[in-house]
Amino acid sequence: xxxxxxxxxxxxxxxxxVVGRGSKYSQxxxxxxxxxxxxxxxxxxxxNHTYDAELVGDYVEVHGRFDIxxxxxxxxxxxxxxxxxxxxYVEQIAxxxxxxxxxxxxxxxxxxxxxxxxxxxxxxxGNGSEILVRCxxxxxxxxxxxxxxxxxxxxxxxxKEEDFLEEDEExxxxxxxxxx
Numbered sequence: 805x806x807x808x809x810x811x812x813x814x815x816x817x818x819x820x821x822v823v824g825r826g827s828k829y830s831q832x833x834x835x836x837x838x839x840x841x842x843x844x845x846x847x848x849x850x851x852n853h854t855y856d857a858e859l860v861g862d863y864v865e866v867h868g869r870f871d872i873x874x875x876x877x878x879x880x881x882x883x884x885x886x887x888x889x890x891x892x893y894v895e896q897i898a899x900x901x902x903x904x905x906x907x908x909x910x911x912x913x914x915x916x917x918x919x920x921x922x923x924x925x926x927x928x929x930g931n932g933s934e935i936l937v938r939c940x941x942x943x944x945x946x947x948x949x950x951x952x953x954x955x956x957x958x959x960x961x962x963x964k965e966e967d968f969l970e971e972d973e974e975x976x977x978x979x980x981x982x983x984x
Contacts, residue, residue, distance in 0.1 A: 817953045823911070824902035824947035826864065827918065828895055829940070836926075836935040838887035840878035847875045848926040848937055852890075857913045857945060862902050864913055864945040866895045870921045874935050876928075887935065897945050906949035918942040 855868030869892045877884050919942035926937045 813957050815955050815957050817955055818950060819953055820910070820948055821906075821951050821953075822946050823906040823949040823951055824862075824899035825945065826897045826899045827942065827944040828897045829919070829942040830895060831924065831938060831940045832893065833936055833938045834872060834889070834891050835929075836872060836874055836887050836889050836937055837933070838874070838876060838878075838885065838935060840876075840883075840885055841932055842876040842878050842887075842928050842935055843881050844877045845874060845926045845928065845935065846877060846884060848923040849873050850921045850923055850939060853917070853921050855915060855917075855943075857915045859911055859913050859947060860896075862899055864897045864899065864915075864947065866893075866897060866915060866943055866945070868893050868895070872923070872937055872939070874926055874937060876935065895943060897943060899945070899947065902947070903949070903951060906951040908949075910950035912948045914946045914948060916944045916946075918944050 849872075851871050851873070853868065853870040855866050857864050857866045869890055871888060871890050874887045875884060876887060919940060921939050921941040924938045924940055926935055928935055
């Protein structure tokens with residue numbers, strides 16, 4: 805069946821779709837001030853990561869926080885303790901392919917943690933009173949919003965269901981032959 809331009813029209817479908825996305829990897833160094841003068845570091849771990857995000861212009865701003873725990877020895881390596889601190893961060897993540905025509909009121913920001921905050925290393929500072937903790941994390945964001953999709957349509961009143969079934973069978977046979 806050959807279609808002419810007079811047989812074609814279009815429909816607009818309103819749907820929720822990803823209208824922008826972005827990601828960011830970052831490393832940050834935090835300073836922890838323990839109660840005692842540390843001698844050596846026994847270990848470092850991060851937990852209780854929380855965050856929220858908002859769309860600001862053409863980027864997403866993620867506000868987050870997490871707890872850093874550093875196990876360390878002091879008093880000439882004769883005693884140990886854990887230094888705990890809650891740190892905050894703000895990441896601005898640029899968006900690719902942001903659809904500015906999508907309904908602004910329907911936009912929703914979704915954050916995916918690709919790499920949870922993780923301690924890369926912890927070292928005692930030169931003067932020995934603080935611990936520097938270098939952390940990494942990676943965040944990905946998507947902006948979902950209501951947008952319109954245009955779909956080309958054509959008049960199929962003359963076609964019967966059997967015609968579609970025959971065409972589907974023929975197409976499946978062609979694909980099957982190509983795979984062999």
